[in-house]
Amino acid sequence: MILKFFRRKSAPDAQLEQGLEKTRRGVFLEITRLFDRGVLDDDLYEELEMLLIQADVGWDVSQKLVAELRRRVERDRLVDPLAAREILREEMIQLLEGSMRNRTVKILQRGVPFVIMVVGVNGVGKTTSIAKLAAYHQGFGRSVMVAAGDTFRAAAIDQLTVWGERLGVPVIAHAQGGDPGAVVFDAMRAAHARNADVLILDTAGRLHTKHNLMAELGKLRGIVQKSVPDAPQETILVIDATTGQNGLVQAKEFSASVAITDILIAKLDGTAKGGIAFAVAKELGTPISYVGTGEKATDLAEFRPETYVDSLFFGQGEGF
Numbered sequence: 001m002i003l004k005f006f007r008r009k010s011a012p013d014a015q016l017e018q019g020l021e022k023t024r025r026g027v028f029l030e031i032t033r034l035f036d037r038g039v040l041d042d043d044l045y046e047e048l049e050m051l052l053i054q055a056d057v058g059w060d061v062s063q064k065l066v067a068e069l070r071r072r073v074e075r076d077r078l079v080d081p082l083a084a085r086e087i088l089r090e091e092m093i094q095l096l097e098g099s100m101r102n103r104t105v106k107i108l109q110r111g112v113p114f115v116i117m118v119v120g121v122n123g124v125g126k127t128t129s130i131a132k133l134a135a136y137h138q139g140f141g142r143s144v145m146v147a148a149g150d151t152f153r154a155a156a157i158d159q160l161t162v163w164g165e166r167l168g169v170p171v172i173a174h175a176q177g178g179d180p181g182a183v184v185f186d187a188m189r190a191a192h193a194r195n196a197d198v199l200i201l202d203t204a205g206r207l208h209t210k211h212n213l214m215a216e217l218g219k220l221r222g223i224v225q226k227s228v229p230d231a232p233q234e235t236i237l238v239i240d241a242t243t244g245q246n247g248l249v250q251a252k253e254f255s256a257s258v259a260i261t262d263i264l265i266a267k268l269d270g271t272a273k274g275g276i277a278f279a280v281a282k283e284l285g286t287p288i289s290y291v292g293t294g295e296k297a298t299d300l301a302e303f304r305p306e307t308y309v310d311s312l313f314f315g316q317g318e319g320f
Contacts, residue, residue, distance in 0.1 A: 015293055015301040017311040018269075027055040027273055028312045035085040040078070045070055048088075055275035056244040061282045065091055089309055096281050096288070096305035103287035104261065106233050108142065111195040113188065115224050115231035119217070119258055120238035121250050122205035125266035127156055129238045129292060130200050131163035132300035133264075136290075138167065139298075142197035147187030148173035149180040149220065150202045160202060167297060170194070180204065180216060184223045192227060199224075201232065214257050235261045236289070241268045241276055248279050255284055262289040265303075269293050277308065 031051050034044055045066055052062035065088065072078075072087050108114045116133060120126045134144045146169055150156040154176040164171035172187040184201060191199040201224075203217060224231040237260045239247040254260060263280060268291045277288055288303045 015299070017307065018293065021269070026271075027051055027275070031055070032085075032313050035081040037081055040073055040081055040084055044081075052275065054273065056271075056273040056279065057275035058245065058248065058279035058283070061095070061278050064282075065095070065278075085313075089313065092278065092309045093305050095278055096308065099281040099285050100287050100303075100305060102285060103289065108197060110142075110197055113145075113191040113196055113199040113224075113228055113231070114233050115188075115199050115201065115228060116234045116236060117201045117203060117217070117220065117232040118236050118238060118264075119203050119254055119260070120205055122153065124205070124238050124240040124243075124247075124250075125292060126150075126202065126205055126238045127159045127163070128295070129236075129264050129266050129290075129300075130160065130202055131167065131297050132292060133200055133236070133290070134163070134167055134169050134198075135297040136300050137198045138169075143195070144169050144198045144200065145187060145191050145194070145196045146171045147184050147199060147201045149183050149187075150204045151176055151178045151180050151183060152204045156202060156205075163297070181219050181223055184220050188224055188227055213254075217258055233261075235259060236264050237262070237286070238264045238266050239276065239280065241265050241274060241291075242271045244271075244273060244276060245279065247276055248283060251280060251284055251286075255286065260284075260286050262287055264288075264290040264292065264300075266292040269299075274312065277303075 031048065034048055037044060049062050049066045052065060053059055068091050069084060069088050073084050078084055118126060118130050130146060134146060137144050146160055146164060148157045148160045148171055151174060157173050157176060160171050161173060170190070172183060172190055174183050187199060201220065203220065221232065235258060237251060237254050239251055241247065263286050265277060265288060268274060280288060291301050291303050293299045293301050
């Protein structure tokens with residue numbers, strides 16, 4: 001017998017659940033309704049696979065999830081669709097947790113810049129995500145600075161400056177077209193002079209050639225490592241949830257060129273699909289650490305696999 005329980009959610013859990021409301025009412029609502037049927041048959045498995053693919057889970061990952069669900073149902077001779085839904089839930093959580101095991105525990109030392117390099121193609125929400133990361137660390141009482149290292153786009157510099165004024169975060173910036181290395185060098189000096197706890201580096205969001213990308217990011221790494229040898233302690237790739245499988249392609253291209261430590265899925269509140277997290281976790285194995293859940297600076301939640309899956313299927317405090 002499947003029992004439901006109700007649990008009090010923490011603030012991050014509630015924020016993640018709220019950000020997934022559109023996704024929960026989209027394809028995943030149809031998936032949930034599949035299991036309201038009275039029988040487990042081939043039609044259910046075929047429709048489930050189709051819906052998972054529509055939800056941006058990806059072809060290979062969808063096939064594997066359905067195959068494992070079918071295997072366990074047959075092994076345990078289950079006939080209750082709700083029991084099958086619980087198995088699907090478990091498999092999805094396990095898939096996401098597999099990538100989370102690769103997340104490295106990082107140590108923040110007050111007054112020594114914890115350097116976060118943020119990468120991603122233009123248009124994914126990188127600038128707003130940087131503001132959210134700044135607010136996130138401010139929430140722990142840490143002093144934060146930002147380096148406007150994307151000198152290719154004037155809009156990126158202007159947007160970061162506006163966010164910096166709103167949050168009370170110093171933004172180190174040069175003129176458009178300047179040397180990103182010079183910006184980062186000045187930012188590192190300023191971070192040390194002001195005993196900043198966290199320094200967030202914006203980077204150019206273009207993928208015109210992998211060679212140029214690697215050369216530029218390698219140069220920036222070398223600059224920060226002159227004073228903080230293990231920096232950047234985080235290299236976060238921002239992916240736009242609304243782009244679906246295109247986001248996964250971009251992630252693969254960046255991962256092939258840059259040592260990504262964490263992934264931030266932006267604009268999660270803006271998609272009715274939301275399955276990209278499963279594709280990213282399976283295909284890349286890189287931990288998803290953060291998700292953007294809205295437009296405000298505080299709309300950033302830590303990624304929690306169990307909360308994520310339960311929010312997709314239930315929401316409103318419900319879960320198995």
